[in-house]
Amino acid sequence: xxxxxxxxxxxxxxxxxxxxxxxxxxxxxxxxxxxxxxxxxxxxxxxxxxxxxxxxxxxxxxxxxxxxxxxxxxxxxxxxxxxxxxxxxxxxxxxxxxxxxxxxxxxxxxxxxxxxxxxxxxxxxxxxxxxxxxxxxxxxxxxxxxxxxxxxxxxxxxxxxxxxxxxxxxxxxxxxxxxxxxxxxxxxxxxxxxxxxxxxxxxxxxxxxxxxxxxxxxxxxxxxxxxxxxxxxxxxxxxxxxx
Amino acid sequence: xxxxxxxxxxxxxxxxxxxxxxxxxxxxxxxxxxxxxxxxxxxxxxxxxxxxxxxxxxxxxxxxxxxxxxxxxxxxxxxxxxxxxxxxxxxxxxxxxxxxxxxxxxxxxxxxxxxxxxxxxxxxxxxxxxxxxxxxxxxxxxxxxxxxxxxxxxxxxxxxxxxxxxxxxxxxxxxxxxxxxxxxxxxxxxxxxxxxxxxxxxxxxxxxxxxxxxxxxxxxxxxxxxxxxxxxxxxxxxxxxxxxxxxxxxxxxxxxxxxxxxxxxxxxxxxxxxxxxxxxxxxxxxxxxxxxxxxxxxxxxxxxxxxxxxxxxxxxxxxxxxxxxxxxxxxxxxxxxxxxxxxxxxxxxxxxxxxxxxxxxxxxxxxxxxxxxxxxxxxxxxxxxxxxxxxxxxxxxxxxxxxxxxxxxx
Ligand SMILES: Nc1ncnc2c1ncn2[C@@H]1O[C@H](COP(=O)(O)OP(=O)(O)OP(=O)(O)O)[C@@H](O)[C@H]1O
Ligand SMILES: [Mg+2]
Numbered sequence: 283x284x285x286x287x288x289x290x291x292x293x294x295x296x297x298x299x300x301x302x303x304x305x306x307x308x309x310x311x312x313x314x315x316x317x318x319x320x321x322x323x324x325x326x327x328x329x330x331x332x333x334x335x336x337x338x339x340x341x342x343x344x345x346x347x348x349x350x351x352x353x354x355x356x357x358x359x360x361x362x363x364x365x366x367x368x369x370x371x372x373x374x375x376x377x378x379x380x381x382x383x384x385x386x387x388x389x390x391x392x393x394x395x396x397x398x399x400x401x402x403x404x405x406x407x408x409x410x411x412x413x414x415x416x417x418x419x420x421x422x423x424x425x426x427x428x429x430x431x432x433x434x435x436x437x438x439x440x441x442x443x444x445x446x447x448x449x450x451x452x453x454x455x456x457x458x459x460x461x462x463x464x465x466x467x468x469x470x471x472x473x474x475x476x477x478x479x480x481x482x483x484x485x486x487x488x489x490x491x492x493x494x495x496x497x498x499x500x501x502x503x504x505x506x507x508x509x510x511x512x513x514x515x516x517x518x519x520x521x522x523x524x525x
Numbered sequence: 526x527x528x529x530x531x532x533x534x535x536x537x538x539x540x541x542x543x544x545x546x547x548x549x550x551x552x553x554x555x556x557x558x559x560x561x562x563x564x565x566x567x568x569x570x571x572x573x574x575x576x577x578x579x580x581x582x583x584x585x586x587x588x589x590x591x592x593x594x595x596x597x598x599x600x601x602x603x604x605x606x607x608x609x610x611x612x613x614x615x616x617x618x619x620x621x622x623x624x625x626x627x628x629x630x631x632x633x634x635x636x637x638x639x640x641x642x643x644x645x646x647x648x649x650x651x652x653x654x655x656x657x658x659x660x661x662x663x664x665x666x667x668x669x670x671x672x673x674x675x676x677x678x679x680x681x682x683x684x685x686x687x688x689x690x691x692x693x694x695x696x697x698x699x700x701x702x703x704x705x706x707x708x709x710x711x712x713x714x715x716x717x718x719x720x721x722x723x724x725x726x727x728x729x730x731x732x733x734x735x736x737x738x739x740x741x742x743x744x745x746x747x748x749x750x751x752x753x754x755x756x757x758x759x760x761x762x763x764x765x766x767x768x769x770x771x772x773x774x775x776x777x778x779x780x781x782x783x784x785x786x787x788x789x790x791x792x793x794x795x796x797x798x799x800x801x802x803x804x805x806x807x808x809x810x811x812x813x814x815x816x817x818x819x820x821x822x823x824x825x826x827x828x829x830x831x832x833x834x835x836x837x838x839x840x841x842x843x844x845x846x847x848x849x850x851x852x853x854x855x856x857x858x859x860x861x862x863x864x865x866x867x868x869x870x871x872x873x874x875x876x877x878x879x880x881x882x883x884x885x886x887x888x889x890x891x892x893x894x895x896x897x898x899x900x901x902x903x904x905x906x907x908x909x910x911x912x913x914x915x916x917x918x919x920x921x922x923x924x925x926x927x928x929x930x931x932x933x934x935x
Contacts, residue, residue, distance in 0.1 A: 346930045351843060372847045379845020386933055390840035392534075394541040399533075404844040406530035413528070452844070464933065 296326040299362060299459050299492045300348065306356035307343055307515070317343045318355065318515040325460070328490040330482055332503040335512035341496040344512065345464050348494065349382060350374040362459055379408050383453025383461045385495075387468040389445040391437035391452075397424060398433040401451045408456050416455075423451040427481060443474035450481060454491075461485060463495035467502060479505065531850055534841075535857040538830065546862055549826040553866025554873055556819025557909040561874030561901060563812040566881065569895035571801050578797060580731050582790040583640075583671060583763035584772050585779060587630070589620055590786040620785055623759035629782055630764055635775050638765040640667045643748035643758060646716040647741060649695070651703040658699065658739035660713065662748020665694070671765055674729060674742075680707045681727030690747050694727035698738030713741070715751035723747075732890070816908060819866070820916035823859055827920040831855065838924050839932035848925035855924050859917020860910070867909035871902060 307318035317340045325331050333341045346352040348359060350366055353374070358367045361381060366374065383404075391400045401420040405411065411419070424433050427447040432440055437448060446466065453461055461482070467475035479502055485491050486507070495506070503509045511519040539546050593612065620626065623641055630639045643662035648655050661668075665686040669675050674683055679697060686692045693711060705711055707725055714720045723743070730737050743751075749758050766775045772789035780787045791798060831838070838851060875897065884893045 342934065346933070349843070351928075352930050372849075375842065375845050375847040377845075378843065384840075384843050388836075390836055390843075392537075392837050392840075394537045403530060403841070406533075407845050407850070 296328065298324045298360075299327050299329075300325040300494070301360045302348070302357060303360075304357035305344065305347055305359070307340075307347060307352075307354070316515055318347070321357070321512075321515070321517055323510055323517060323520060325492050325494055327459075327492060328486050330486040330493045330507040331495070332506040332509045333494065333496045333512065334498075334500075334503050334509055335518075337498075339512040340515040341512055342464055343515075345462055345494065345496050349384065349462055350378055379404060380456055381459045383456070383458040385446070385449050385453050385461065385463040385466040387465045389437075389442075389449040391445055391448055393436065393438040395437060396434050397429065397437055397440065397448045397451075400437050400448060401455050403455075404452060405455045410456075420451070420455055423454055424448070427451050443470055443477065446470060446474065446478060447481070450478065454485065457489075458491065460492045460494060463493070463497075465496055465498060467497065467499060475499065475502065482506075531853045532857060535854045535861065538834070538854075538858055539861050542830065545826050545830065546865070549823050549862040550866035550869065552819040552822030553863055553909055553913060554869040556816040556912075557867050557870025557905050558873030558877065560812040560816045560908065561871060561905040562877040562881075563808050564901050564905070565874070565878050565895050565898055567805055567808040568898050568901060569893070570804065573890065573894035574797055574801060577733065578790060578794050579769075580672060580677075580733070581736065582793055583638075584766045584769050585764040585776055585787060585789050586793070587620070587626070587762040587764065587779065587783060587785050587787050588760060619754070620759045620762070621757075623757065623762070626783055626785075627759075627762060630762060630779065633775075633778065635767050635778070636764055637767060638667070638671050640664060640671060640763050641745065641759040642668075642761045642763060643745050643752070643754075644760045645748055645751045647751070648714040648716075649699050649703060649741070650712040650714060651705060654703055656699055656702055656738070658696075658741060660715070660741050660743055660748060660751060662743050662745040662751075664745060665742060668742070671763060677729040677731045679728050679730050681725070683727060685726035686742060686744065688744075689724075689726060690744050691721075691723055692726040692743070693723040694729060694742040695725055696737035696740050697728050697730035698734060699741065700725070700728050702738070713751075717751065717753050719751045719753065721747070721751070813908075816912055819909075820912040823862055823913050823916040824920060826862075827855060827859055827917055828923070830858070831920050831924045834924075835927060835932060838927045839929035842927065842929045843933070851925040851927075852918070852921045855921035856914060856917045859913050859921070863910055863913025863917070866913070867906055870909060871905060874905065 301324040303322050305318050305321040306316065309315045309317055321344060333344065335341050347355045358365055361377065366377060398417065398420050401423055402416050405416040405419065421433060424430055427450060429444060429447055432444055437445060440448065467478050470478065482493050482495065486493050497503050510517055627639055627641055630636055640663065645660045647658050647660035649658060665683050669683040683694065686694055693713065695711065700706065703711065705725060707728060709725050710722050711725055712720065712722050746756065749756060766772060772791065776787050776789050841851065878895055878897060881893050881895045886893055
């Protein structure tokens with residue numbers, strides 16, 4: 283799978299980083315309900331991909347399946363060519379640690395830790411580098427996001443926009459292949475949304491990392507490389523030109 | 526702090542929640558402290574009552590028990606039965622050939638000490654005043670060695686009896702009641718009508734009125750004269766062994782050497798031992814219950830920490846921490862709280878023991894019989910830690926099972 287190349291919508295030959303094959307997902311409470319139905323698509327290296335759709339269309343549900351945190355689905359998911367469907371939860375945790383960064387609507391920073399220490403957490407779990415190396419890498423990430431001044435402040439003492447940028451730095455610390463976001467700008471004003479958007483674009487286009495972001499923001503989606511639209515758990519549109 | 530992120534997170538939780546940590550630790554402190562104190566109290570009591578027992582008891586004694594007459598019957602049920610009233614048929618409580626038996630007993634490898642004793646019923650007189658008691662004919666040097674008699678001497682010395690056939694050592698109660706002191710003369714009459722005027726060469730007080738008001742020591746040959754017997758008469762052999770706590774196998778071995786009754790101190794003092802056991806069980810159960818309640822304190826505080834930190838747990842799991850990492854974080858928090866609490870508990874318990882050991886009870890007990898017992902400190906520490914680890918493990922397991930998706934959906 284790793285070597286499999288395909289023509290991406292924005293031109294050039296790119297590697298597939300994530301692909302799904304007929305994802306289906308049921309909820310049983312309160313009644314049996316199909317939230318995802320036969321969802322198949324690919325995401326490419328360095329691609330800024332957005333998921334859109336009406337409320338309740340299954341965007342978050344799909345993202346959590348892709349994230350490896352939700353394992354109760356039908357079909358298969360591949361990350362960097364490796365089938366992750368059916369793996370044990372400890373293996374999935376290690377895969378997430380190394381390959382996937384998360385940004386949510388809420389920042390989920392640990393309030394007792396400084397910004398710098400929050401950013402360091404996934405890298406310290408990965409354990410690939412020494413503490414001091416991780417610290418300087420984390421500092422680099424914060425600097426890139428314009429937060430060098432805030433590095434040593436407790437996470438709880440920052441503004442909402444700053445907190446979201448710290449969360450992005452944390453998501454990027456292990457240089458994951460994929461950055462996933464569930465309405466990452468949902469809580470931000472237009473100015474901060476624009477900052478986050480620019481960061482995502484830079485990450486995708488300059489560092490070649492793939493971004494899969496759920497959004498309600500039409501401008502945000504339009505400016506991304508490609509948009510997948512969901513309706514009632516099915517993909518209704520794979521190409522942004524038709525969006 | 527620099528090495529392990531799990532430890533770092535656990536310590537941060539502990540340090541940023543000092544009050545909860547302190548409250549949880551305090552519960553353990555009280556639990557461990559009370560556990561240590563109550564068990565030390567119990568141990569002190571047991572030791573005291575053991576000491577009391579060994580004032581009068583050797584590990585094993587050999588004596589001639591009363592014989593009961595047996596009815597004459599035959600195996601054949603059709604034949605005539607002779608029914609008689611069972612009766613004590615002992616003619617004498619004498620041990621025949623005691624020297625030889627004593628020598629055989631002493632030659633056993635497990636026997637550390639063995640002595641002979643001649644008992645007689647004695648009446649101590651001064652003018653019209655008379656006290657009934659019991660006289661013990663012993664080799665005083667050997668006897669003092671076995672029963673630590675020197676510790677209880679309040680006047681005179683045990684050595685003064687050695688070779689002094691006219692000397693007697695009496696209990697302090699006898700001395701007080703008859704108003705007789707050291708070097709005074711005392712008239713002793715035996716149940717065989719032998720009367721002797723003897724010189725008091727020593728006075729002892731053991732704290733038990735049963736001894737102090739009745740007992741006296743004389744030389745073996747003097748005692749034999751009191752009961753009008755020759756030098757071959759001995760009523761009891763006292764034997765000390767290598768292991769006071771397990772006399773049973775020694776009893777069996779000795780029983781093979783003689784037909785007289787061989788009895789260990791546990792059999793003789795079964796009632797006291799049963800009392801001790803009951804007290805031990807009660808104290809143990811109560812103190813254990815207090816310790817377990819302390820465990821619930823840790824359980825509660827950790828559970829509430831986990832409820833409050835559920836978002837943190839979710840993001841940690843999302844970023845690649847697995848279930849066992851989460852368990853480690855929260856069990857470590859329990860261990861830290863437990864270790865602080867247990868240490869403070871050992872100090873708290875020590876303070877209680879210190880205070881109690883200075884309480885004067887009066888009477889034969891004197892100061893409260895309680896002391897610092899290292900094995901009890903170790904047991905309290907281990908139990909305190911085990912209980913907090915268990916109390917931490919269950920909420921930690923719950924935390925490890927948190928489904929991050931459920932949290933992020935909210
Ligand atoms: N835990 C659950 N149990 C039962 N049904 C659920 C559960 N989670 C989601 N659903 C249902 O699945 C469908 C898809 O939900 P999902 O959260 O993926 O929508 P969404 O596209 O992210 O919507 P929004 O834009 O409002 O976030 C909805 O109809 C929702 O009610
Ligand atoms: Mg959603």
